[in-house]
Amino acid sequence: MSSFTRSAQQWATFARSWFVIDARMQPPGKIATMCSVRLQGKHKPIYHALSDCGDHVVVINTKHIAFSGNKWEQKVYSSHTGYPGGFKQVTAAQLHQKDPKAIVKLAVYGMLPKNLHRRTMMQRLHIFADDELPEDIRANLTEELAQPRKIPRKLSEYTQEEIDAFPRLWTPYHYTFK
Amino acid sequence: MAARSVLKSVCTSLAGLKLGASGSNVSALQRINVPQLSALTIQSRGIRQVVEKQEGKTTTVEGRSVEVPAGPQPPNPTAKCPIYRWNLQHKYNYTDVLLLSQFIRSDGGMLPRKITGLCAEEHRKIAVCVQMAHRAGLLPDHRPKLPEGHVPKKAKPQLNRVNQAIWLHLLECHHSVHPGSQ
Numbered sequence: 344m345s346s347f348t349r350s351a352q353q354w355a356t357f358a359r360s361w362f363v364i365d366a367r368m369q370p371p372g373k374i375a376t377m378c379s380v381r382l383q384g385k386h387k388p389i390y391h392a393l394s395d396c397g398d399h400v401v402v403i404n405t406k407h408i409a410f411s412g413n414k415w416e417q418k419v420y421s422s423h424t425g426y427p428g429g430f431k432q433v434t435a436a437q438l439h440q441k442d443p444k445a446i447v448k449l450a451v452y453g454m455l456p457k458n459l460h461r462r463t464m465m466q467r468l469h470i471f472a473d474d475e476l477p478e479d480i481r482a483n484l485t486e487e488l489a490q491p492r493k494i495p496r497k498l499s500e501y502t503q504e505e506i507d508a509f510p511r512l513w514t515p516y517h518y519t520f521k
Numbered sequence: 522m523a524a525r526s527v528l529k530s531v532c533t534s535l536a537g538l539k540l541g542a543s544g545s546n547v548s549a550l551q552r553i554n555v556p557q558l559s560a561l562t563i564q565s566r567g568i569r570q571v572v573e574k575q576e577g578k579t580t581t582v583e584g585r586s587v588e589v590p591a592g593p594q595p596p597n598p599t600a601k602c603p604i605y606r607w608n609l610q611h612k613y614n615y616t617d618v619l620l621l622s623q624f625i626r627s628d629g630g631m632l633p634r635k636i637t638g639l640c641a642e643e644h645r646k647i648a649v650c651v652q653m654a655h656r657a658g659l660l661p662d663h664r665p666k667l668p669e670g671h672v673p674k675k676a677k678p679q680l681n682r683v684n685q686a687i688w689l690h691l692l693e694c695h696h697s698v699h700p701g702s703q
Contacts, residue, residue, distance in 0.1 A: 368681055368683070370683055372659050406680065407681060409680075409681035409682055409683040410680075410682065410683065411682070411683040411685045412685070415680045423665070433588070436678065436680060439678075439680070450675075454635055492683065495615075495616035495657065495659055496616070496618065496659070497618070497658065497659045497660070497661055498618045498619075498622055498659060498661070498662065498663075499661050499662060501618070501619065505619070506619060507618070509619040510592050510593050510595075510607075511592050511623065512595075512603040512604070512606070512607055512620070512623055513603040513623070513637050513639075515636065515639050
């Protein structure tokens with residue numbers, strides 16, 4: 344630390360960074376926990392709830408999000424319009440069709456602390472359904488975060504050499520008669 | 522008609538195996554390597570490829586022997602189930618698509634146990650792993666064939682799914698290993 348000037352160290356500690364997360368084939372809950380940790384500033388040793396030390400987080404490819412189990416059909420998002428008879432319930436699949444950003448947005452909103460800072464933290468969260476970013480946001484990005492889940496390889500993604508290198512486990516000749 | 526009867530005779534001549542008459546099974550067999558024959562296996566003529574030639578009014582259907590070099594030998598050749606032969610009992614998962622794709626048909630269904638030689642337990646495990654792989658979208662080319670001219674009415678939304686369950690045997694190390702027996 345002795346090689347840094349005071350002003351450089353001050354800037355490096357208190358600057359607001361911009362993180363980017365790729366949500367392709369990832370469970371939205373895991374993406375949301377990573378976002379909420381960084382929006383609050385809890386990944387920094389200088390964290391304090393009142394010191395406004397949260398960073399910006401950009402989530403891309405949210406339309407390729409992947410739920411586990413049968414949550415696409417079973418998870419229900421409810422809301423009420425305020426008018427009588429206005430209780431609306433939609434499944435995750437229907438909500439995703441209407442708005443591909445909504446699932447991640449609601450997940451992060453539910454994971455942030457329930458105080459007045461939540462709205463400012465949500466303003467620092469930027470969600471995009473595909474990987475096209477506006478130029479000004481792209482210029483601000485500082486770090487890309489690793490995806491929480493390792494994506495398994497499809498059979499079509501293996502090269503022909505890899506498929507040939509894998510040994511054949513059985514042939515018809517191993518069948519013996521009685 | 523003549524071709525189908527010749528195909529049937531090729532099928533029956535392959536040491537009495539009861540194969541389905543669908544073309545996909547036979548074409549899958551044609552791509553399989555011929556292993557080195559030991560004294561225990563029954564002598565057979567080898568895999569042949571059916572070649573059809575049309576010269577004017579004569580159609581010649583010929584079965585040409587395919588010379589395929591033998592692949593690597595399994596570490597445990599005396600076992601009866603292919604998984605036990607290669608010592609992969611508790612080592613595979615739904616993500617090992619190269620392994621699973623050897624036991625499925627082109628439309629995604631499992632091959633019968635009598636043909637692959639798997640023991641009952643491993644056949645069930647592989648069937649479950651294949652179902653998980655289909656659900657995760659890891660086998661995109663093994664889809665059921667739709668009838669020709671079939672146009673889907675509404676485009677189904679492409680929803681990605683995640684399989685969370687790892688095969689339980691990978692987590693438990695104390696499982697008694699028994700030699701595959703029929």
